[in-house]
Amino acid sequence: MIEMINVYKKYPNGIVAANGIDVEIKQGEFVYVVGPSGAGKSTFIKMMYREERPTTGDILINGVNLATLKANKVPYLRRQIGVVFQDFKLLPRLNVYENVAFALEVIEESPKVIRKRVMEVLELVGLKHKARMFPTELSGGEQQRVSIARSIVNTPKLVIADEPTGNLDPETSWEIMNIFEEINARGTTIIMATHNREIVNTMRHRVIAVEGGLITRDEYGGEYGYEG
C-alpha cells in the first residue's frame, strides 16, 4: 500500500530530515512512528500526505507516486487519506456536524449520504448528541474525537495521526486509542506518530523508530524503547 524508496529530504535551511528511508507498509497495518523530537518523525509523516515533498526518492501510495504528483492532484490524494493532528485542526466557525460533513461536501457527496455517514461516524466516536455544538464548547478529548470522525467519514484506506494524544490526559488518551483500534479493526491502515510510551507498550503494534533521518528500528509488536 505505502512504499518509500530511498527517500531523502533536505530543507532549504540545510537540515536533512530523511536520509535514505526505505519502508513498506501493508494495507490494514497499525504502525507507531517513534523517535526523539527533531529526528525526522514529523517529516516522515508529512511526506505521506504530501504536505512535504521528498528531495529525492519515491513515495508510492496505492501506486501513485507522491514525489511527482502535480499540485492540482493533491486534493484528490488527500481525499483518500484521513489526517488527525495533535491540535485537532477543527474549523472553529463550524459546529461538530458541519466539521465532519465538510470532508464529504468537498467531494460533492449528496446531502442524503452526507447526513447518513456523518451520523454514523459521530455514533462511532460517541458524539452524536453533541452534533450541534461548536469546537470551543467541547473538551480536548471530544475535539479529537470530532477530528477522528472527520478523518474517517469518507472511508479512507489510510489514516495518518500526528501525535493524536499529545494534548490529552492519560484517561482521554486511552479512549482515543480505543477508537483508533476500532477503526483499524475495520481494515483501515493507521500510521501514528507518538511520544506516548505507555500506549505503545500496551497496545502492541508495529513500531518504526526514526532517528537522524533514518529508520533505526522496525519491529512488529515492539516496545517504545526510549526513556520517559
Place this chain on the structure above:
Amino acid sequence: MKGRTIGRHFRDSLKSISRNGWMTFASVSAVTVTLLLVGVFVMIMMNLNKVADDLERDVEIKVIVDLTADEASITKLEEEIKKVSGVAEVVYSPKEDELNKLMLDFGDDLRLFEQQNPLHNVFYAKAVNPQETAAVAEKINKLDNTFEVKYGEGKIEKLFSFLNTSRNVGIVLILALLFTAMFLISNTIRITIVARRRDIEIMKLVGATNWFIRIPFILEGMWLGILGAILPITLVTVLYYNIHKVLEPKLAQGNLFELLDFSPFIYQVNGLILLMGVLIGIWGSFMSVRKFLRV
C-alpha cells in the same frame, strides 16, 4: 461543479458574513465610504461635463460683413463660409436684425438709428468641433468681403483650457479614487482572510480544491460590495433628487446650461456604484485569497 455545491457556497458565504460580524462591518464601511465618494464625484463630473458641452455648443463665430458688400457678394460669402471645412451651420443676420437685438438690450432710444443704420450685416457660424473654433474663424477671416471675424478670442481659449483641465483632473481623480477603493477593500478582506488562514489550511488538508476554497471568499467579497453599495446608492439618489429639484428651475432661467435629467442619469450612476462595489469586492477577495492558497 454541481448545483448544490454552488448553493452550499452561497450559504457558506452568507454564513461567514454574519459570523464575522465586525469584520463584515469594517469591510462594508470601507466600501461604503469609497463608493459614496466615487458616486458623488461621478455625479459632479458628469454634470460638469454636461455643462461644459452646453457651454461649448454656445460658442459661435461672428462674421461681420464689409459695408461695401452688395447682395450678390453676401450670398457668395455665405456659400463660401459653408464650404469652409469644420463649419457646422451658418445663420445670416441682416443689419436690421442686429439693430433689433441691440434695442432689446439697450432700449428703444436706439430707434433713431433705424433711419441710418450704422451696423454691419452679420453671419453667425458654428464649428463642428467647438474646440476648433479659432482655426475655423481664421479660415473664414481669409474670405473676401469680411470686415471682421470675432469669436471671443482669448476668452474662448481660456474657457476651453479650463474645461479640458477640469475634465482631465476629474478623470484622474476618479481613477485614483477607484484605485484607493480597491486597495482598501482588498486589504480589509485580506484581514478577514488572515483571520481564517487556519480554515484554509484545514480545507486543503481534507482535500478541498483551490476553487472550492476560493469561491466562498469571492462570493463573500461580492456580498460585501453589494452591502457597501446600498448606502451610497440611497444617498446619491436622495442628494441628486434634491439638488436637481432646487437648481433646475434657476438654471432654466439662465438658459445657459442645464443639469442632467434625473431619470436615466441616476440609474446609470447607481448601476455604476453597484457594479463597482461587486467588482472591487470580488477582485479584492480574489487577490487576498490567492496568497494563502499556495500553502
